[in-house]
Amino acid sequence: MANQDGDAPPIAARVKALEQVLVEKGLVDPATLDLLIDTYETKVGPRNGARVVARAWTDPDYRRRLLDDATSAIAELGYTGRQGEHMLVVENTPAVHNMVVCTLCSCYPWPVLGLPPVWYKSAPYRSRAVLDPRGVLREFGLELPEEVEVRVWDSTAELRYLVLPERPAGTDGLSEEELAALVTRDAMIGVARVGPPGARP
């Protein structure tokens, strides 16, 4: 290679070459790579976070534990590990709307939300979530009343944030499972609200 990062072969070939070198050196096991991919592609994702939210909506004691010590409360449901070691849950109310960003990189609570979407990691979101949160929310279709306080949480350390959205009206008769099905990833990042049953998020 001519220099450290330039004049590189097409990226797919470069990744393949790197994997080959690391396998030949005995430093990575291809089966382990498959497991890592499968974990975040099929097992860990926002359905985990939705279960946490639905539990908090239906169990006031759990909600209190979640707000007091999110890491432990989330671990009760079996969601632990990498990028979820130090969790904080911030609760939306009629007066306060929370949203989460990582302006410096892409910090995101993996055990409850999986890997972040491209827009969350993108320069537009990272630059504007702190500067113009209401404008960003508008791009997601959420117009907040002026008097609502918007709190933006910049994940600059090892704390990972999950938004506890407001439970929508008209859901009194729903089971925890039915409630979980309403909860979207975007609502747990704080760029959307949870809609009532039957509404498209």
Add this chain to the structure above:
Amino acid sequence: MNGGHDLGGMHGLGPVEAEPGEPPFHEEWERRAFALTLAMGFHGAWNIDASRHARENRHPVDYLSSSYYELWLKGLERLLAERGIVDPAEIGHGHAAGPRPEGMRPAHDPETAAAILARGGDARRDGAAPPRFRPGDRVLVRERAVPGHTRAPRYCRGRVGTVDRDHGGFVLPDTNAHGLGEAPQHCYSVRFAARTLWGEAASPHDAVYVDLWDGYLEPAP
């Protein structure tokens, strides 16, 4: 560092474009780059702060024009080269020119890897100096142009906020990224009124919370 990664408050980067039904990965090479980064991280030849620094420490044009997993790949290649684990020429040839470096353990099998993921990496530490601030204290973020890794975003430096809570003692990224030790300090959530950061155009109701280490702060005048 005042790098291209420190994006909070920048203009001109365009609208946020969400992709409905987005998959976790878009290309096979993204899957492999992601997994290679995690798997090599398990060896402990570097820590998470060093790996963040390896991604951010580059020309801002390179940073901003690279896709996300491209940055992961570039960061991984740099960490491997700097530590003498993989020479860039080996990647060029597509074959290892030498054996596994002495002192490095063999590849982790899937079970061991799963256990490492499940355990995660606790960044909280005992032994931090006593906290200098308490919730409710008004603090000023020190003006520091740090050439190495730091987690104090530019947009809050020199601004006054209020300590919202004390998270406890945490590994300090500024030293840890550079092999200078964990040097744990208390880390706080500091609340800044949006108008303190952005002026009159911001809503008087809104606030930004930033997690900041003890040494980044001084008492507000």
